[in-house]
Amino acid sequence: MFGRLAAKQVPNKEYAVVPGKVNPDLQRERKKCTFDTLELTHFLDGGVEKYKDRKERENFFLSDPELMDDVPPELMSHEDQYRNGLKKACYLFKKLKELRENGGTIDNYRQLLGGSLGSAILKDGNPLALHYVMFIPTLMGQGTPDQCAYWIEKAWDCRVIGTYAQTELGHGTFIRGLETTATYNPKTQQFFLNSPTLTSYKWWPGGLGQTANYAVVVAQLYTKGECHGIHPFIVQLRDEKTHRPMPGVIVGEIGPKLGMNATNNGFLAFKQVPIPRNQMLMKNAQVLPDGTYVKSPSNKLTYGTMMFVRVVIVQDMASYLAKAVTIAVRYSAVRRQSEMVPGQSEPQIMDYLTQMYKLFPYIATVYALKFSAQWLWNMYNDVTAKIDAGDLELLPELHSIACCLKAVSTADTATAIETCRLSCGGHGYMACSNLPTTYGNVTAASTYEGENTVMLLQTARALMKAYAKAQAGEQLSPTVEYLNRNRKFRPWSNTVDSIVEGFKQIAAGKVAACALSLQRGVESGLSSEEAWNRASVQLVDAAEAHCRAFITDRHLDMVRNGMNELSPALREVMAQLCDLYCVFWALKRTGDFLQFCGIRGEDVQNLQDYQNELLVQIRPNAVGLVDSFDLRDEIIGSALGSYDGQVYERLLQSAMLSPLNAKPVHDSYGASLSALLRAKY
């Protein structure tokens, strides 16, 4: 293990971080705030009781020195990152149990994952995450009552640790093309798991490398000589006592990545590994003892766990973004640079309108994502309850909206975090700003759980179907109601309502244009698949427009109808943020507004003026707004974003953690540099 570092003292004591000392610019900013930040924090938490629970939970975990790093993970080797991550992940389990036994307010390890509390404790990922986020949910969602009774308690208690092994070297997106096979033998009543090719090696599952001893493996099911497509199987990977790989199981870790380096992503292959028949998860489809296959009511139910994760990802993005924008806003209040007026003192960089433009739309985005995530979570719960009662009618709509929200929320958050990093200038590039690690965590989500382009094409597919229904005068589901051909579009009126309406008009226009392209493609002799491929750039664009219409609609609806309890001062700020989100995106899509909404050049100028006005209105509340996210310094994890704003002191302090600063002359001097300095070439 890395061990404590020698060099922790800053060179000059007066430049050390002083506990309790707050940067005067930040103090001034906090005085300017026009609303009660605690009121907003309570609103974000969902009430005072939930607020107290969260505080108690954070205190319980974050005041434990065992869970804090002596050495930042970025200074550790790859192996030590895992060792450290696993140690803390296991310790967390123990602590969680302790808390639960003492009547604590947390009963789910899942609350310790993701962008808020989880990323404070395990900055670079948790090797047990997949166990909780996918292994257990798959058991719960796809196991029979008997299977659930047998496996779930063991899994909750971590007597078995699992992962979700679906992706292979050769296929991630196209899961119908997976090559791993599970072949049933009625004589032994076993399935035999096999990896016939190199491309069939499982590749990526989190925790698979050295952590999990079980996995849900997604494989092509063969019985009675016939292939029935992909199904989930519980497979033991390692011996429960020795942790050695089971006979016929080849397993390991895939190596360092752009981020998430403690998550222990792995590879896996099988050489005819037997498992008992009752380890196929059989809630939906079944294989009877004699090998007879019983079909599922829908083969898409096998995709249920992916759907669940897509839903929680949207919420997770809002958490990561709240953190990044807190760092950038606080830093922008402390940092002074250049002269706005020659000869006058350097302004806070947040006084530059361009800086406000970089940051404030992303404060607004936190809310936009939160409100959509909440809606999606509620819909997910409704639909899964209905599916359990045998009603699958709403599944396609849930799939369609979850796919585009997953794609748009992850893509927007990654762009936002990169913008936050750039807004912090050079210091944003430092690992100790925590912006690079945060970006590494977030950008992964554009790929995992369904690559974003592919997700948008799934939504586009649903939109094309909805369009055909609309043309036939059939009833439409609520999220695509705007496609109704009898719907009267309201004319442009320079209001936020008009922008939200405009996004619907744009989406409707783009959907219609895609339908036309597809039709023309087919008429020109292309197959429907070729025509689809030819139209796919447009289709992705239409799906994004549909999602933007949904997000802005949700946001405005929340501001109008979901904030009645809030004080007028706070409601005003919430309305400003909603307006800013809408105007910001309207201006990014000016071409679309000109094309589809009948706006004119002067309307664009009005929007521009209104955006500037909103930025200036939000400016005095910017620090108050990010303070309201109420993220503890341990969660922020940044030299630039701590509550006290001692930015330069913390930068120097964190530089002193570098092992290169442990001695006045580094060992490498003797090993290579001294010879170079003396050489006469």
Ligand SMILES: CCCCCCCCCCCCCCCCCCCCCC(=O)SCCNC(=O)CCNC(=O)[C@H](O)C(C)(C)COP(=O)(O)OP(=O)(O)OC[C@H]1O[C@@H](n2cnc3c(N)ncnc32)[C@H](O)[C@@H]1OP(=O)(O)O
């Ligand atoms: C707010 C409160 C919140 C509270 C909670 C708070 C908790 C907070 C904690 C947060 C913690 C965060 C954790 C972070 C850690 C994460 C770690 C990383 C994990 C990463 C794990 C992974 O990365 S794990 C692998 C994922 N790997 C994929 O994601 C493969 C993509 N690939 C496909 O998913 C399929 O391949 C794809 C493309 C659909 C085509 O599937 P396919 O070929 O079978 O289908 P076709 O395209 O032919 O379509 C045929 C028809 O099926 C329909 N359909 C398709 N899917 C459907 C579906 N699901 N449901 C219904 N219908 C569906 C479609 O709409 C068509 O319908 P129709 O015919 O009517 O048009």
Ligand SMILES: Cc1cc2nc3c(=O)[nH]c(=O)nc-3n(C[C@H](O)[C@H](O)[C@H](O)COP(=O)(O)OP(=O)(O)OC[C@H]3O[C@@H](n4cnc5c(N)ncnc54)[C@H](O)[C@@H]3O)c2cc1C
């Ligand atoms: C950090 C991380 C963690 C992961 N964890 C897990 C895990 O725990 N378990 C697991 O099973 N998997 C996991 N994965 C794998 C992940 O789910 C896949 O990487 C993802 O589904 C994308 O598949 P792929 O890598 O094969 O990309 P590909 O599908 O090969 O995509 C490559 C490119 O091809 C394009 N493309 C592919 N198909 C189409 C199409 N039909 N139309 C248009 N364009 C297309 C994509 O848009 C993309 O640009 C993880 C991945 C990452 C990065």
